[in-house]
Amino acid sequence: MAFSSSDNDDVLSEINITPLVDVMLVLLVAFIVTAPLLNNAMHVNLPKTEATAPAPTAKTVTVSIDGHGQIYVDHDARSLQQLGSAMHEFAATHADASVTLQADEGVPYGTVAKAMAAIEHAGVTKLAVLTAGAS
Numbered sequence: 063m064a065f066s067s068s069d070n071d072d073v074l075s076e077i078n079i080t081p082l083v084d085v086m087l088v089l090l091v092a093f094i095v096t097a098p099l100l101n102n103a104m105h106v107n108l109p110k111t112e113a114t115a116p117a118p119t120a121k122t123v124t125v126s127i128d129g130h131g132q133i134y135v136d137h138d139a140r141s142l143q144q145l146g147s148a149m150h151e152f153a154a155t156h157a158d159a160s161v162t163l164q165a166d167e168g169v170p171y172g173t174v175a176k177a178m179a180a181i182e183h184a185g186v187t188k189l190a191v192l193t194a195g196a197s
Contacts, residue, residue, distance in 0.1 A: 121156045121158070121159070121160065122160045122161065122162055123135060123136055123149075123152055123159075123160075123161050123162070124136055124161075124162045124163075124164065125145065125149075125161055125162070125163045125164070125177060125181065126163075126164050126165070127163075127164070127165040127166060127169050127173060127174060127177060128166055128169075129166040129168045129169065131169055131170070131173050133145050133177060135148050135149075142176055142177065142180060145177060145180050145181070146180040146183060146184055149161065149180060149181050149184030149185075149186055150184040150185065152184070152186070153184050153185040153186050154185075158188070159185075159186045159187075159188065160186075160188040160189075160190070161181055161186050161188065161189050161190070162189075162190045162191075162192055163177065163178065163181070163189060163190070163191050163192065164191075164192040165177075165191075
């Protein structure tokens with residue numbers, strides 16, 4: 063706004079920044095409110111792919127459970143207690159111990175869960191559960 067007086071012929075010219083600050087604050091609040099919503103706004107159906115082979119490891123043991131609930135460690139039949147001791151020995155001798163577990167689909171989940179618990183209690187931290195690929 064320019065003011066002039068009869069006493070002084072100088073023009074007073076100043077920029078009024080109050081409307082600018084008001085608009086910037088409104089934009090800032092709008093951005094702060096909408097920014098968290100942008101992270102969860104996108105819903106994507108991921109494509110299904112063919113199964114890939116895992117990266118090779120130094121030493122891997124395969125634990126198998128057949129349809130009758132019999133446990134095998136690399137084709138050697140073991141009981142649940144023997145599985146725990148075998149996995150403990152394996153973990154003690156191999157620092158990067160890796161175990162793959164494959165179970166028949168007819169085996170009760172409790173048997174598979176007990177085998178997984180025995181493997182975990184033995185100190186094995188790398189466990190892969192094998193499944194059949196989609197046809």
